[in-house]
Amino acid sequence: xxxxxxxxxxxxxxxxxxxxxxxxxxxxxxxxxxxxxxxxxxxxxxxxxxxxxxxxxxxxxxxxxxxxxxxxxxxxxxxxxxxxxxxxxxxxxxxxxxxxxxxxxxxxxxxxxxxxxxxxxxxxxxxxxxxxxxxxxxx
Numbered sequence: 001x002x003x004x005x006x007x008x009x010x011x012x013x014x015x016x017x018x019x020x021x022x023x024x025x026x027x028x029x030x031x032x033x034x035x036x037x038x039x040x041x042x043x044x045x046x047x048x049x050x051x052x053x054x055x056x057x058x059x060x061x062x063x064x065x066x067x068x069x070x071x072x073x074x075x076x077x078x079x080x081x082x083x084x085x086x087x088x089x090x091x092x093x094x095x096x097x098x099x100x101x102x103x104x105x106x107x108x109x110x111x112x113x114x115x116x117x118x119x120x121x122x123x124x125x126x127x128x129x130x131x132x133x134x135x136x137x138x139x
Contacts (some may be wrong), residue, residue, distance in 0.1 A: 063104075081128050098118055
């Protein structure tokens with residue numbers, strides 16, 4: 001039957017009794033499958049890790065500016081690593097740095113949540129923020 005129509009006989013389920021076969025154009029089928037896989041890869045959204053660096057004595061305006069950048073990254077669906085560099089005598093002010101990092105995370109509560117709390121990493125204090133998942137209710 002398949003040769004009369006000019007198509008291929010494709011075995012769909014070889015383990016079933018009796019085996020299931022289908023008459024189709026196998027080349028066209030493979031092409032459509034590859035197109036579906038390609039479209040699925042195109043639509044995948046990968047999250048990127050963005051990093052924002054702060055200093056202990058960063059000015060108030062500059063700090064607000066950097067917080068706005070973090071907010072934009074989180075709204076874009078990216079993870080954000082916030083790093084506060086401590087050099088020389090600044091290491092004596094670690095508690096102030098921890099407070100500053102907690103303040104930054106509190107200002108971003110609406111758009112992001114902490115993945116890892118602020119902690120010392122060598123000469124710096126680091127924390128990770130991830131976008132907050134907002135569930136849309138179905139109507």
